[in-house]
Amino acid sequence: MKQFEKLGVDKKFCKAINEMNIVEPTEIQEQVIPALLQSNTDLVAQAQTGTGKTAAYGLPLLHSINPNKKVVQGLILCPTRELGQQIAKQLFKFTKYSDKIFTEAIFGGAQIEKQINALRRPTHIIVATPGRLIELLQRKAVDLKDVSTVILDEADEMLSMGFKKELDQILKHLEKIDNKWLFSATMPDGIRKIVNNHLSKNAIRIEVSKKSIVNKNIDHQFLICEEAEKLNILLQILKIEKGNRGIVFCKTKVAATTLAKQLNAKNIKTDAIQGDLKQIERDKIMRSFKKGNMQILVATDLAARGIDIEDLSFVIHYQLPDKDEYYTHRSGRTARAGKKGYSLALITSKEIKSVRHFEKALKISFKQIRRSKN
Incomplete structure (x- = not known):
């Protein structure tokens, strides 16, 4: 005090x-x-x-x-x-x-x-x-x-x-x-x-933090895979992270809605926050997520503006954003109020240049994560 x-x-x-x-x-x-x-x-x-x-x-x-x-x-x-x-x-x-x-x-x-x-x-x-x-x-x-x-x-x-x-x-x-x-x-x-x-x-x-535009408590990671492998890799991550909560980002409304349906089909309770939702629907989803009824939320960039939920352990970029500021705000959903968190990008080999761009533009360093053999 x-x-x-x-x-x-x-x-x-x-x-x-x-x-x-x-x-x-x-x-x-x-x-x-x-x-x-x-x-x-x-x-x-x-x-x-x-x-x-x-x-x-x-x-x-x-x-x-x-x-x-x-x-x-x-x-x-x-x-x-x-x-x-x-x-x-x-x-x-x-x-x-x-x-x-x-x-x-x-x-x-x-x-x-x-x-x-x-x-x-x-x-x-x-x-x-x-x-x-x-x-x-x-x-x-x-x-x-x-x-x-x-x-x-x-x-x-x-x-x-x-x-x-x-x-x-x-x-x-x-x-x-x-x-x-x-x-x-x-x-x-x-x-x-x-x-x-x-x-x-x-x-x-x-x-503040001139050396880093992005929160220094965030561990930035990337994992290289094929597009068709992303869903299974995401399921593996969520299994490991059981008990922890996070947000999975997609670039488009269609991608976010599709991913939410795929996860629900695999008994992962989730929903997608995207621009076509009415405010009453959006509020219902956010209440459910804040109460801990869902481990993860799937979201598009614009729909996730201003979402501030305590104790989010991770952010996963199912699809990389187009803009530097989108990456900043996506990753900023975790590691809030001095806590630690990680931001993981699932990318194809062709997208490695985008990761290197974010490193240079945002003055951050990414660590490559290897796939589990399980």
């Missing part, structure tokens, strides 16, 4: 995070928290997923909120419903011993009228997906005039999901506020444009 107190965090918040077993500040927390508590500022932080970013920006944000003012004072933008709910839940836990600070998560795929009614209650912080926030602003159902801090979490994810127009619109709407904090695992050109267009030239810039 004293470590966070030394960073300037209020004792009331320290007591809550200590109960959550958040004891040693991570690298991003050590650098970001004092900087944001010191004064109003813009900030650009590059850090991989699973490094404690929510606490890094969430604790300074909570310090800035006046609980007696029943108006929205903080806005957090994030790419998905799941991440939004996760952030809101964590902020709620942080305030266990402090004055009540109310956070509301709003997102697409849910009834907008219910969210409008929820926002009529006292709300200090809104966590929102960009598209739904724009809808609420157009309906004049949300008032942001008292917002002093806006946070972009997983900014590169929001960009890759096509939210650039909405982000520009929201940031322009809030251009005169004191604090704009942007967090991103990668810094593609689109993110640099947002930083240049909307953040101060004097923004604090923090880059």
Whole structure:
């Protein structure tokens, strides 16, 4: 607890995070928290997923909120419903011993009228997906005039999901506020444009783990096989990993759905999270996975945005992703909050060049795994 107190965090918040077993500040927390508590500022932080970013920006944000003012004072933008709910839940836990600070998560795929009614209650912080926030602003159902801090979490994810127009619109709407904090695992050109267009030239810039864009607690592996062998190899891995949970990634909706059916036929209970699912179906699958009813989840890249589940031991790339940032975010589902995990790519001999590309682009090292003879 004293470590966070030394960073300037209020004792009331320290007591809550200590109960959550958040004891040693991570690298991003050590650098970001004092900087944001010191004064109003813009900030650009590059850090991989699973490094404690929510606490890094969430604790300074909570310090800035006046609980007696029943108006929205903080806005957090994030790419998905799941991440939004996760952030809101964590902020709620942080305030266990402090004055009540109310956070509301709003997102697409849910009834907008219910969210409008929820926002009529006292709300200090809104966590929102960009598209739904724009809808609420157009309906004049949300008032942001008292917002002093806006946070972009997983900014590169929001960009890759096509939210650039909405982000520009929201940031322009809030251009005169004191604090704009942007967090991103990668810094593609689109993110640099947002930083240049909307953040101060004097923004604090923090880059965590410069030697590795990807979480250093992840063991990166690859196994060479024929395409037709992948299913049996995956079944062998799941047998070895019995009791541990993970996510298996495919490139396409068809591949993910097909693989889930094949696994179920082999008595491996699973389901596929892919873009054609309705939100109610997606929620049902995620609830089942979080409760531990399934050992693995099969997912496509876009459908898995923002999935944050504790204690995932592994990620398996049944098909390699096309983009560097997809590999970063896929592998970042494991080894969260300081824990260890591995990311295994099942590849054909022709795909070895893709593995070497990821090594060079992401500054990571892959270890080749040999097939079991059993």
